[in-house]
Amino acid sequence: MPRAHDVCAAGDVSVGALHPVKVGRSTVVLTRLPDDSLKAFSGRCPHMGARLEFGCITGYADGTRREEIVVERPGEILRCPWHGFEFDLVTGEPAVAEPDAMAMRLRFYDVAEEDGRVIVFR
Numbered sequence: 001m002p003r004a005h006d007v008c009a010a011g012d013v014s015v016g017a018l019h020p021v022k023v024g025r026s027t028v029v030l031t032r033l034p035d036d037s038l039k040a041f042s043g044r045c046p047h048m049g050a051r052l053e054f055g056c057i058t059g060y061a062d063g064t065r066r067e068e069i070v071v072e073r074p075g076e077i078l079r080c081p082w083h084g085f086e087f088d089l090v091t092g093e094p095a096v097a098e099p100d101a102m103a104m105r106l107r108f109y110d111v112a113e114e115d116g117r118v119i120v121f122r
Contacts, residue, residue, distance in 0.1 A: 002110065002121040010113045013038060016075045020053035023122050028109060029053050030118060031089065034075040039089055040111035040120045046104035050082035058086075060095070078106070 007021040007028070019030040020043055027043030029052050043052055059074035077095055078087045086095035092106035110121040 005120045005122060006117050007120050008118050010038075010116050010118050013118060016057050018053050018055060018057065018078075021118075021120070023120055026122075027051070027053065028120055028122065030111070030120075031057060031078075033089060038111045038113060038118065040109040040118075041089075041092070042107040042109075045080045045082065045085060046106065047080065047083060047085050050080050052078065052080060054081040055079050056081075057089070 005023045007023065008019065008030070013019045013030045013032050015032045015034055015036070017031060020027050021030060028040050029043050031039050033039060041052070044050070045052055056079050057075055058077050058079055059071040060077060061069050061071055063069045076089050078089050079085070087093065087106045088095055092108050094104065112119045112121075
């Protein structure tokens, strides 16, 4: 059964920022999505264990015409700092489909905001 961990003030977690917290001996990374929902996920990349707190949050870059870049879903894509792997912060799935042999996804934890505090269940 997961334990509740009071990890920080809700105001410490902002949209588009990565906020690492310690839960026991592990690092959990918190962020707030543009819809104001909280996400909590393992601090290690499922590819090779990079520290995701040093990654960045972005969106999908696309374009249909020369010299045109359109950013879709800003604030919902996490890029790993080592190899540039990107993960969807809504689903945890890789942003680009991986071969079955390399299937990986972010490990999410339940998270709640209670009385101005962030509670992670792990």
